[in-house]
Amino acid sequence: xxxxxxxxxxxxxxxxxxxxxxxxxxxxxxxxxxxxxxxxxxxxxxxxxxxxxxxxxxxxxxxxxxxxxxxxxxxxxxxxxxxxxxxxxxxxxxxxxxxxxxxxxxxxxxxxxxxxxxxxxxxxxxxxxxxxxxxxxxxxxxxxxxxxxxxxxxxxxxxxxxxxxxxxxxxxxxxxxxxxxxxxxxxxxxxxxxxxxxxxxxxxxxxxxxxxxxxxxxx
Numbered sequence: 306x307x308x309x310x311x312x313x314x315x316x317x318x319x320x321x322x323x324x325x326x327x328x329x330x331x332x333x334x335x336x337x338x339x340x341x342x343x344x345x346x347x348x349x350x351x352x353x354x355x356x357x358x359x360x361x362x363x364x365x366x367x368x369x370x371x372x373x374x375x376x377x378x379x380x381x382x383x384x385x386x387x388x389x390x391x392x393x394x395x396x397x398x399x400x401x402x403x404x405x406x407x408x409x410x411x412x413x414x415x416x417x418x419x420x421x422x423x424x425x426x427x428x429x430x431x432x433x434x435x436x437x438x439x440x441x442x443x444x445x446x447x448x449x450x451x452x453x454x455x456x457x458x459x460x461x462x463x464x465x466x467x468x469x470x471x472x473x474x475x476x477x478x479x480x481x482x483x484x485x486x487x488x489x490x491x492x493x494x495x496x497x498x499x500x501x502x503x504x505x506x507x508x509x510x511x512x513x514x515x516x517x518x519x520x521x522x523x524x
Contacts, residue, residue, distance in 0.1 A: 306396055306397070306398055306399070307345060307349075307396070307397040307398075307399070307483065307486050307487055307490060308394065308395075308396050308397075309338055309341050309342055309345065309388075309394060309395050309396075309397070309490045309494065310338075310393075310394040311334055311338065311393050311394065311494070312494075315494060315495060315498055316334070318498075319333070319334065319498055319502065322502050331390035331391065331393060332390045333501050333502075333505065334388070334390075334393040334498075335387075335388040335389050335390055335392075335393045336388075336501055337494065337497040337498045337500070337501045338388035338393050338394060338395055338494070338497075339387055339388050339395065340497045340500075341395075341490055341493045341494050341497050342384055342387075342388070342395045342397060344489065344490075344493050344497075345397055345486050345489055345490050345493070346379060346382045346384065346397060347379075348485065348486055348489045349382045349397070349399065349482050349485075349486050350375055350378045350379045350382055352480045352481070352482050352485055352486075353378050353381070353473065353476045353477070353480050353482060354374060354375070354378055355434065355480060356433055356434055356476050356479050356480045357374075357378065357432075357433070357434065357471070357473075357476045358410055358411055358431045358432055358433055358434045358436065359372060359374045359377055359378065359405065359409055359410070360372060360374060360409075360411050361408065361409075361411065361452075362408075362411045362412060362413040364413050364414065365408055365412065365413070365446070365452045368446075368448040368451065368452035369408055369451050369452030369453075370451060372409060377409075378473065380400075380402070380473075381399065381400045381401075381402045381473030381474070382397065382398075382399060382400070383397070383398045383400050384396075384397050384398075385397065385398050397486070399473075399474070399477050399482060399483065400473065400474070401472055401473065401474030401477075402472045402473040402474060403472055404469035404470060404471060404472045405469065405470045405471060405472065406453060406454065406467055406468070406469060406470070407428065407430045407441075407444070407454040407467070407468040407469060407470050408430075408452055408453055408454050409470065410430040410431055410432045410439075410470040410471070411430055411431050412428055412429070412430035412446075412454050412468075413428070413429060413430070414427075414428060414446065415427045415428060415429045415440060415442075426440075426442060427440060427441050427442035427443060427444050427445070428440075428441050428444030428445060428446065428454050428468070429441070430454070430470060432470045432471045433471075433479075439470075441454075441456060441468055443456045443457065444456050444468050447465075453467055454467065454468045455467055455468060456468055
């Protein structure tokens with residue numbers, strides 16, 4: 306969990322600079338905190354993306370639906386709540402999630418040649434960026450099932466089940482997401498507070514108009 310809250314120093318500084326606009330302090334604090342939350346979620350997805358190998362192999366394109374890596378990883382980074390005037394704080398959860406299907410890890414058929422003949426030797430996929438291949442000699446593609454990778458549950462012609470890879474949670478610790486995002490939140494909060502103060506100053510002079518916020522019912 307990553308918690309983003311207003312510290313007393315930032316609160317005092319913003320109250321002093323707001324002057325006559327101080328009556329709207331809770332609303333402006335909430336706006337700044339929500340902006341930090343968005344930045345932290347993006348940072349978390351980027352850090353996971355550095356270690357997770359999430360993409361289709363070229364041989365599976367056309368059979369499987371295209372994968373948007375950024376969108377897929379962001380689903381594992383969930384904001385528990387939105388800051389409001391009554392509660393200018395948020396919590397961002399790192400969801401362990403479900404294991405990705407093997408096809409998400411660049412799965413491809415493993416083919417070896419013997420005396421000039423191509424022989425099928427299963428399926429291989431890579432779960433980490435720059436990592437090695439994991440081989441399933443009993444794996445196979447079912448192109449008609451959205452290009453999924455399967456294996457037999459039992460020997461013979463028994464039922465089949467999907468082969469899975471890593472889950473989002475497997476990458477959090479390796480990528481150091483928690484500490485990195487906590488630092489990002491601490492670094493970004495005063496920046497967003499100052500940004501909001503500038504907007505308020507410009508709005509007071511008539512140079513800009515503050516945008517309405519769907520989350521806060523207006524700024």
